[in-house]
Amino acid sequence: MSCEKEGKTLLLHYGELPAAEASAARAHAAVCPDCRRLLEGLGRAEAMLSASDAPAPAGLAAAALERALAGSQGLLSWLFTDWRRAAAAAAGVMLMFAVFRGAAPEPAQQVASLEIIEESLDNLEYSIYQARVDFSTREIQDFDYKYADMESRKESV
Amino acid sequence: MLEDAELVRAFNGGDEAALGELIARHRDRLYAYLRRLAGDDAGAEDMFQDTWIKVARNMGAYREENRFSAWLFSVARNTAMDALRRRRPESVSLDAAVAEDGRPLAETIGSAEPGPEASYAAAESRRAIDAALAELSPEQREVFLLRHYSGMSFKEIADALGVPIGTVLARASRAAAKLRDKLAGEI
Numbered sequence: 001m002s003c004e005k006e007g008k009t010l011l012l013h014y015g016e017l018p019a020a021e022a023s024a025a026r027a028h029a030a031v032c033p034d035c036r037r038l039l040e041g042l043g044r045a046e047a048m049l050s051a052s053d054a055p056a057p058a059g060l061a062a063a064a065l066e067r068a069l070a071g072s073q074g075l076l077s078w079l080f081t082d083w084r085r086a087a088a089a090a091a092g093v094m095l096m097f098a099v100f101r102g103a104a105p106e107p108a109q110q111v112a113s114l115e116i117i118e119e120s121l122d123n124l125e126y127s128i129y130q131a132r133v134d135f136s137t138r139e140i141q142d143f144d145y146k147y148a149d150m151e152s153r154k155e156s157v
Numbered sequence: 158m159l160e161d162a163e164l165v166r167a168f169n170g171g172d173e174a175a176l177g178e179l180i181a182r183h184r185d186r187l188y189a190y191l192r193r194l195a196g197d198d199a200g201a202e203d204m205f206q207d208t209w210i211k212v213a214r215n216m217g218a219y220r221e222e223n224r225f226s227a228w229l230f231s232v233a234r235n236t237a238m239d240a241l242r243r244r245r246p247e248s249v250s251l252d253a254a255v256a257e258d259g260r261p262l263a264e265t266i267g268s269a270e271p272g273p274e275a276s277y278a279a280a281e282s283r284r285a286i287d288a289a290l291a292e293l294s295p296e297q298r299e300v301f302l303l304r305h306y307s308g309m310s311f312k313e314i315a316d317a318l319g320v321p322i323g324t325v326l327a328r329a330s331r332a333a334a335k336l337r338d339k340l341a342g343e344i
Contacts (some may be wrong), residue, residue: 002334007326010333016310038330041337045286048340049189049305052283056188060202064209065177071210 003034013042161225168216176216180209183229190230190306193290194237204240208233223313230307231317234299289339297332300325 003009005028011017012025029035093107159167161182167175187208192201211232219228290298303314311329315322 002330006330007323010326010329011311014304014311037337038333041333041335041340044340045289045301045333045336046305048282048286049193052279052286053185053189054192054279056184056205057198057202060188060205061177061180061184064206065173065180067206068176068180068209068213069173072213072216 003032003038005032006035006038009035009038010042013039162221165216165219165221165225168213176209176213179212179225183226186306186308187229187233190302191233191237193302193306194234194241200240204233204237207240208236211236224309226307227309227313227317230303230309234303234317285340289336292339293332293335294328297328297335300328301332301336304329 005025008017008021008025009029009032012022012029017025029039093110096107096110159178161179164175164179168179188201188205191204191208192198195201195204208229212229215232219225290302293301299318300314303309303317304311307314309317311325312322315325318325
């Protein structure tokens with residue numbers, strides 16, 4: 001059975017408890033077997049993560065910068081910064097042209113439409129993220145840890 | 158040293174070098190986070206680049222009242238989830254994958270690709286922690302990794318995931334308990 005103060009112990013471990021609450025939480029964790037085991041598990045896992053993480057490969061940051069700058073200038077730039085994408089895009093345009101010749105808009109118009117769709121999707125994705133942030137900020141004042149834990153257990157069952 | 162938000166402002170004002178500085182600052186932690194999600198180097202590198210493309214495209218929409226690192230890791234997390242969903246059916250998840258010898262794939266990762274520079278101890282750590290992480294539910298793993306790598310507070314994680322902070326704390330404590338059990342005796 002877990003301790004009902006595990007939430008506080010977690011916040012203590014990650015330095016998120018106000019100073020006024022930290023000393024009491026620290027004192028509790030020192031004598032509570034459940035909370036001590038919780039801290040032990042966190043410490044061990046974090047040490048092993050840090051010990052086995054490799055740095056980012058050389059050149060990755062530069063490549064990301066180049067692609068990000070090209071990508072921020074529009075879909076056309078993004079398409080043609082990689083030969084495989086460029087070839088795929090060219091093949092796609094040719095195929096669409098062959099299939100819809102006579103009825104479809106010019107390839108340049110098709111690419112422009114793709115650009116608009118891509119931009120709309122980006123905007124929509126970001127709007128969803130912001131809506132989530134706004135919604136949770138407004139609705140969650142001080143959610144009771146124990147209640148949420150019970151909900152989680154219920155879901156597991 | 159300029160704050161992240163100042164670099165964002167500089168980039169939005171046309172200073173491309175500011176983006177390079179942001180990438181350099183967050184490079185290793187972001188890559189390590191994505192490497193854990195992707196399960197392989199190639200996937201992590203694609204996710205890393207795609208994340209920065211999205212960040213650059215949407216930089217104008219970044220709100221300074223949020224920490225940049227929290228926003229960055231939220232974008233990275235969404236990018237990774239999209240990429241994992243797009244993976245081909247035969248590209249199974251770490252949870253279910255089984256190697257030829259019948260062992261869980263997560264247990265073989267360290268020994269399969271330690272890299273020339275990786276020490277034996279690091280490879281062993283990776284094997285053990287990957288196997289332990291594979292035992293967590295996706296939700297528990299997500300919270301634990303986000304908290305470890307991004308430095309986001311539990312409240313910021315709750316906001317990013319759209320769930321109550323109590324749920325986030327419950328997931329984190331369950332993750333810690335499972336990891337303790339799985340990693341007992343590893344150090």
